[in-house]
Amino acid sequence: MAAWTDISGIKQRIEASSAEEITASYLETIGKSRINGFTTVWDKALEVARGIDKDGNSGPLAGVPIAIKENISTTGLSTTCSSKILEGYVPPYDAHVIEKLKAAGAVILGKTNMDEFAMGTSTESSCYGPTLNPWDIGRVPGGSSGGSAAVVAAGEAPLSLGSDTGGSVRCPAAFCGVVGLKPTYGAVSRYGLISYANSLEQIGPMATTVADIAILMDVIGGYDHRDSTSINRENTYIDSLKEDVKGLKIGVPDEYFGEGIDEGVKKAVWDAIGKYEDMGASWKKVSMPHTKYALASYYIIAMSEASSNLARFDGTRYGLRVEGENWHIMASKTRALGFGEEVKRRILLGTYALSAGYHDKYYLKALKVRTLVKQDFERALADVDVLMAPTMPTPAFKIGEKIDDPLSLYLADVNTVPVNLAGVPSISVPCGFANGLPVGLQIIGKPFDENTILQAAYSFEQNTDHHTKRPWEVA
Amino acid sequence: MITKEKVEHIGWLARIEIDEKESDAYAEKLNSVLDYFGQLDEVDTDGVEPTYHVMDVVNVFRKDEVRESLPQEEVLANTEHRQEGNFKAPRIM
Numbered sequence: 240m241a242a243w244t245d246i247s248g249i250k251q252r253i254e255a256s257s258a259e260e261i262t263a264s265y266l267e268t269i270g271k272s273r274i275n276g277f278t279t280v281w282d283k284a285l286e287v288a289r290g291i292d293k294d295g296n297s298g299p300l301a302g303v304p305i306a307i308k309e310n311i312s313t314t315g316l317s318t319t320c321s322s323k324i325l326e327g328y329v330p331p332y333d334a335h336v337i338e339k340l341k342a343a344g345a346v347i348l349g350k351t352n353m354d355e356f357a358m359g360t361s362t363e364s365s366c367y368g369p370t371l372n373p374w375d376i377g378r379v380p381g382g383s384s385g386g387s388a389a390v391v392a393a394g395e396a397p398l399s400l401g402s403d404t405g406g407s408v409r410c411p412a413a414f415c416g417v418v419g420l421k422p423t424y425g426a427v428s429r430y431g432l433i434s435y436a437n438s439l440e441q442i443g444p445m446a447t448t449v450a451d452i453a454i455l456m457d458v459i460g461g462y463d464h465r466d467s468t469s470i471n472r473e474n475t476y477i478d479s480l481k482e483d484v485k486g487l488k489i490g491v492p493d494e495y496f497g498e499g500i501d502e503g504v505k506k507a508v509w510d511a512i513g514k515y516e517d518m519g520a521s522w523k524k525v526s527m528p529h530t531k532y533a534l535a536s537y538y539i540i541a542m543s544e545a546s547s548n549l550a551r552f553d554g555t556r557y558g559l560r561v562e563g564e565n566w567h568i569m570a571s572k573t574r575a576l577g578f579g580e581e582v583k584r585r586i587l588l589g590t591y592a593l594s595a596g597y598h599d600k601y602y603l604k605a606l607k608v609r610t611l612v613k614q615d616f617e618r619a620l621a622d623v624d625v626l627m628a629p630t631m632p633t634p635a636f637k638i639g640e641k642i643d644d645p646l647s648l649y650l651a652d653v654n655t656v657p658v659n660l661a662g663v664p665s666i667s668v669p670c671g672f673a674n675g676l677p678v679g680l681q682i683i684g685k686p687f688d689e690n691t692i693l694q695a696a697y698s699f700e701q702n703t704d705h706h707t708k709r710p711w712e713v714a
Numbered sequence: 715m716i717t718k719e720k721v722e723h724i725g726w727l728a729r730i731e732i733d734e735k736e737s738d739a740y741a742e743k744l745n746s747v748l749d750y751f752g753q754l755d756e757v758d759t760d761g762v763e764p765t766y767h768v769m770d771v772v773n774v775f776r777k778d779e780v781r782e783s784l785p786q787e788e789v790l791a792n793t794e795h796r797q798e799g800n801f802k803a804p805r806i807m
Contacts, residue, residue: 331788425769438767467774468767535751546728553729555803557792566806567729575731583730588744590728591716592751604754606764611757613765646746662768686768 242394242713243447246454249303249397258302262288262346265304269348269395274371274380276390278309279317280349288346299458301344306396308387309350310357311442312431313337316347320433321365322355324577325558334431335466336400336442336459343458348396351386355579356549357407357435359383360651363642364581371638372414373710374676378635381414383407387445388415394713398455399445404436405537406630406655408443409667413630413679416669416708418696419445420452423687424662425470427456428463434548436541437468439659448706449668449697453477456689472687479693482701485519487691488623494530495628495654495681503673508629511670511680511699515627518702520695525623527615530657532608537656538649539592539605545582546589552577584645609660616661620685625695628654630667630679654681664689668696669705677708716744 244252253261262284269277284304291302307313310320312330314337319325333341340347355364362385363369370385372378373393380389384401388411391399401408403421412419421443432442444455456476463469491512496505512522554560554573561576563569578586592601619626632654641648658665663686670680680699684692700706716724718737721744725732732740786799795802 328792331784331791425771464774464776468769468771470769470771529757532754532757535754538747539751539754550729555793555795556801560793560795563804566804568731569804570729571726571731574729578730584740584743584747586728586730587721587724587740588747590724591720591744591748594724594727601751601754603764604757604759605751606766607759607762608754608757609765610762611759613768645743646750649747649750660765660768 243709244397245446245448246300246303246397246451253302258288258291258346259285261302262304262348265348265396272393272395274373274376274389274393275368276351276370276386276393276395277306277349278321278352278367278386281316281347284346284348291344291346296344298342298344299454300340302346303344303398304346304348304396305340306348306351306387306390306399307337308384308399308401309353310402310433311336311400312433313347313350316350318350318433320356321353321367322578322582323366323559324552324574328557332431335428335463337431339459351390351399353386354383356582357383357402357404358545358581358585360406360410360648361641362386362411363638364579366579369638372635373713374416375635378637378676379414381411381631381635384445385411388412388417388419391415391417391445391447392710397446398451401443401445402432402440403443403659404440405541405659406652408445409630409655409665409679409681410652412445412667413677414635416677416710417445417447418449418452418666418668419443420456420666420689421658421664422456422460422689423664425468426460426664426687426689428466428469430463430465436544437548438544439541449693449700450480452666453480453693474687474689476689476693479690480697481694482698484515484695484698487515487520487625487695489515489520489522490525490619490623490626491522492525492527492530492619492626492628494527497653499632499650500629501633501673504629504631504633504678507671507673507678508627508680512627514699514703518698523623525619525626527619529608529611529615533612533657533660534649534653536605536608536612537660539601540609542585542589543592543602544589546586546593549582549586581645612657613661616663624691626683628681630654630681634673634676634678658683662686664692666692666696668699671705716741716748
């Protein structure tokens, strides 16, 4: 049963058969997978589904299966960030979003592959090996939430959660032809998300339709006292599911169509903007002059925060331990063996950027540039309702193409990282194909104005057929 | 410029053992990224405040009262290095 089914379709099928049968059919599909999207399949998934059939559950996701990224804590279910250093680690508690999903009746199918500690754009740096793109198994699914996007695209799960520090939900959504949202910073609790760069990241939903993204946000969003950066603000995301963009003002930043952009991507995105015009929206060019510095600022901040956040993986309390004659040697040997190359590079660079003599040159400078990038968004969004641009400058690249040159991999994030520096919400929706590979349209909104970008995305989806195309895996 | 010696020093600060054979390769890759970061020198940031955090949130406090916490058994379940309810690690000094 490798097909794309949305939440309402699954509910109808549960009605006709049972939650257990639906979960069983997804588990069967996962069993035949050729894309290495799942790292662990939960051995209690069927039991949970049976419980829902038996006890009834009126939650919005009753009996609906979902896949969860490897860096979101799940009680009793391995959570390793796809890193050898966390091999065998089983969290004793659930992340806030997992508590919410369980209360809503969702059935967790298992955990999905990612770049080690979410540091990457291709899901190649995982200790479980790369995930393959369901549209072309010679290509990457994007990253870092590559597993979460690929399993949805391959029909192995109808929904998933990822996390987005610099594009890690939107990039794989674009590369795999599904929908992915990075919420406003503070809209979804990070409690239980294993931190990489805590001032930048948010957990975000992935699905085959915009409506499912809104339904999922209504479940996982909202205030949580255990995340001190959680913002107390009510919103009903499904209110956004209205087909109307008349009068919508779109800003198109020139800087997002810069050097290295693929012609096919450019065409698909401009065709989409043309479609909006046909539907009654208007667009104008806007300038965001600090965009070119966002990438360096982002990487300095992300690496600096990572050097601090990843200090906890020292072999003392969980995961790998390599013995040494004292604690420092034990920790140094454990971290040398447990972390992969890219994670080590980022910790080393972050440590350097924060060290005496270099703090002002790198870290403080990056934070000041962050202010300028954020002001670019404030200026542009004062004038228009949303910004539209390509999510990624190219379609999915080949496996192995960029892995040995970290800088070339960083450059792929040019259109996604500014959004995280500014903390604004952004969604990637399928808007066509370039050389047979999916292209994502990125729609960026004002802080906490998810509903405007969801409505714009929903209206586009209702008036186009890009989201109905299927990869070979589910064709 | 990060030298080979500097790589080993940062490795020590970050508690990541780097052997001599690896330090050249690290120095090369780290320097290529640092060169790229150097482009921020072009940006005029005089009088610009740093953004540590995008939202205007200040410290969030809770009442200092005893609450239920995770059971000790479960917290210690992820390591075999434990003794009498504690994590057991090699000596620090």
